[in-house]
Amino acid sequence: MQAKEIVASAIARAQADLEEAMSELEKLPAVDAGAVAFAAHALNNYLTVTEGTIELILMRLADHPDAQIRAWLEGVQHAGNLMARTVSQLMNASANTEIKLRFEKVDLPTLVQRVCTYYQRLAERKAIRIFADSAGDVLPVWTDRVAVAAVLDNLVSNAVKYSQTGTQIRVYVRGEKGWAVCDVRDEGPGLSREDQAKLFKRGTRLTPSPTGEEPQMGYGLAVAKELTEKLGGKIWCESKLGQGSCFSFSLPAHQERMRDSGVDLLGPPSGGGEADRTKGRT
Numbered sequence: 001m002q003a004k005e006i007v008a009s010a011i012a013r014a015q016a017d018l019e020e021a022m023s024e025l026e027k028l029p030a031v032d033a034g035a036v037a038f039a040a041h042a043l044n045n046y047l048t049v050t051e052g053t054i055e056l057i058l059m060r061l062a063d064h065p066d067a068q069i070r071a072w073l074e075g076v077q078h079a080g081n082l083m084a085r086t087v088s089q090l091m092n093a094s095a096n097t098e099i100k101l102r103f104e105k106v107d108l109p110t111l112v113q114r115v116c117t118y119y120q121r122l123a124e125r126k127a128i129r130i131f132a133d134s135a136g137d138v139l140p141v142w143t144d145r146v147a148v149a150a151v152l153d154n155l156v157s158n159a160v161k162y163s164q165t166g167t168q169i170r171v172y173v174r175g176e177k178g179w180a181v182c183d184v185r186d187e188g189p190g191l192s193r194e195d196q197a198k199l200f201k202r203g204t205r206l207t208p209s210p211t212g213e214e215p216q217m218g219y220g221l222a223v224a225k226e227l228t229e230k231l232g233g234k235i236w237c238e239s240k241l242g243q244g245s246c247f248s249f250s251l252p253a254h255q256e257r258m259r260d261s262g263v264d265l266l267g268p269p270s271g272g273g274e275a276d277r278t279k280g281r282t
Helices: 003-025 033-060 067-093 108-126 145-162 193-197 220-230 255-261 274-278
Strands: 104-106 129-134 141-143 168-175 179-185 234-239 245-252
Touching (some): 033 067, 033 108, 108 168, 141 245, 145 179, 145 245, 220 234, 220 245
Antiparallel strands (some): 168 179
């Protein structure tokens, strides 16, 4: 067989393989763009915690006699950095996609406790302590469990990101007239009025800088706001420059439990007095 015939035969086989691959591709289920966007934002936070944990391990094993162990960990760290870059690209590419929600009855204090336990590992890098507590009158909420976890991820990770070494973060869940309200209070630098006016807008970077050189994307708070509003709630911030910040969000309680308790569902809370906000804190 001549060279031209060999090449022509190879091209024909490649074309046949391509057509078969395209045919199989059409059989795959459609990818939900909103799900990709949602996963990208969640993965961004999880990768931050993973990278922080690896850094802690590398510090602890700085004098380990087996140099190969450190080389392996540095390899994992490098892979994490590459994944974080990819996730960042996904976040930017999916800025305007819709997210489908799945509603169910959720115990918010339990979810808050799990998120705080998860981020305590990252906080330990800065000797920051995270405290989670709740009042006794918090009804279950009617919401999307994963979406609420994403809101909490953004608020708690931001609190860790902008807090100084040795400070505290307090997360408190309380009931308020048929709503569950979650407060995430830090002892960070606080926000000026100019920065507060720019909160919750996509791609906006505020004046405070991360205290541990963490990445600053400018999307987390915007995503938290969009998700909270899709869940029928509201998110807001109370802050004074130099005195820390308190980010809060509200979610509607589960209707069945509200009828049983005789509570009327009013509009979502949008901030309250300091006495209400700090009641029951540890």
